[in-house]
Amino acid sequence: MPIQYNFDLKNANTLGLPAVASHFLPLTDPAQLFELCQNPGLKALPWRVLGGGSNLVLPEQINALVIAVALKGRRLLREDDEAWYVAAAGGESWHEFVAWTLAQGWAGLENLSLIPGTVGAAPVQNIGAYGVEVKDCLYELTAYSLADGHARVFSAAECQFAYRDSCFKQAEAGKWLIGEVVFKLSKSASIKTNYGDIGQELAALGLPLSASAVAQAVINVRQRKLPDPAVIGNAGSFFKNPVVTAELRGQVLAAHPELVSYPAGPDHYKLAAGWLIERAGWKGRQLGPAGMYQKQALVLVNHGGATQNDIASLTAAVQADVKEKFDVELEAEPVWW
Structure with missing residues (x-):
């Protein structure tokens, strides 16, 4: 098990706060979690799950096992007359996943373009922007218990989504690592342009109305208003x-x-x-x-x-x-x- 000690997390959180983890592991396979759960020495430590580090305020010293979710993969599970069912691993970049779905012609996540972080972290916070939230398209997710490594499938209802909230911040906080998320992207999804500056930006772009055009408008607005974590x-x-x-x-x-x-x-x-x-x-x-x-x-x-x-x-x-x-x-x- 490639545990790393006194690992510097300054570049692993977008606020750029100085932070050192006493124990650190990048998780590339869910089987690693089961192995971790068999280690009495590691089980004696608090465990923390790290995604993209874009929604964290870290202390300078973290006396815990920090598990960085590095699970990768995305695929079309199936489709029917109503929707595409698309799965992505928890360690995938959220923005790159959204861009990939749009490149396939699957609309629904365009308003959530350029949000930093990982796919696995998105349901925890029920991320949202410009009139859309993750809960609007999430079908189900697979999470792994930090107690024994076993997998459990949560339906959208079981996630108990609310504004910037879910069961993973409430009753189930600190108990699970989200390994894969499945989205139901409707084939008849309506494009939402009436929130914030999106309509105005679309008009300025002069592009035909489409999910990809909305994504570009969202990206433009976010880049104009929000600082790049690589800069500040x-x-x-x-x-x-x-x-x-x-x-x-x-x-x-x-x-x-x-x-x-x-x-x-x-x-x-x-x-x-x-x-x-x-x-x-x-x-x-x-x-x-x-x-x-x-x-x-x-x-x-x-x-x-x-x-x-x-x-x-x-x-x-x-x-x-x-x-x-x-x-x-x-x-x-x-x-x-």
């Missing part, structure tokens, strides 16, 4: 858009008529976290080596040398100011180890 450390959108009661939304709207919000079920609204953060004065502002991005207030960035403690301090300061100004609670999206 970040974890993408750092805070969830808060869902509030109609009453609270009304109170904020009365004081701030320009509030950006969307219906989110009976008597509830989703507020734009980026708008709240910008109006609270944090767009482009730093606290030590960390700050909120100058082009998009929702993105927290590492200007160089930041640690988990620096990220925690900035997070708390932004949350406190938004709470004071709008009486709205902000919740951070990333997972903290």
Whole structure:
């Protein structure tokens, strides 16, 4: 078993935080997990599953076995009159997988283009963008128990998806490694262009309406608004858009008529976290080596040398100011180890 010791994870998390794992293993075969489960010394350690590192806030020292999911493969399982059923291994790049499905002529995931991370991590967070979430197309997934290595198939319903949430962040947190995900891509999928700047970008591109054109529009918008982690450390959108009661939304709207919000079920609204953060004065502002991005207030960035403690301090300061100004609670999206 190729366990590596005191492994440097600075380049394995997109925030670029300094982090060292006491034990590290790239998992290339599910059978390795079963072997790990037979090792009493390793079982005595906490275990952590690492995907693309794009949604993590890491401490400087991780006294645990970090298992990096490096499972590869993607294929068409089957198709019927209604849909294509497409499988991808947990270690596949999410964006590359989306691009591959579009190249085959299978629509449905185009709005989720250019989201960093892996296929296996996508259901954990129920990643979403521009009016689409992973739950909209996910059919089932195969996960492996971190207790004994056995496989279990979870249906979409069993994943208990919610906004940026799933059972893998709640009741099943820390218990599973997602090895393969199957997507049901409808042959009659409708193209969604009415969210954010997508329609405007499509018009600027002048391309015929298609799933691939939407993907290109999404890519253009994301590249314009979001920093490249290779240039400046970040974890993408750092805070969830808060869902509030109609009453609270009304109170904020009365004081701030320009509030950006969307219906989110009976008597509830989703507020734009980026708008709240910008109006609270944090767009482009730093606290030590960390700050909120100058082009998009929702993105927290590492200007160089930041640690988990620096990220925690900035997070708390932004949350406190938004709470004071709008009486709205902000919740951070990333997972903290």
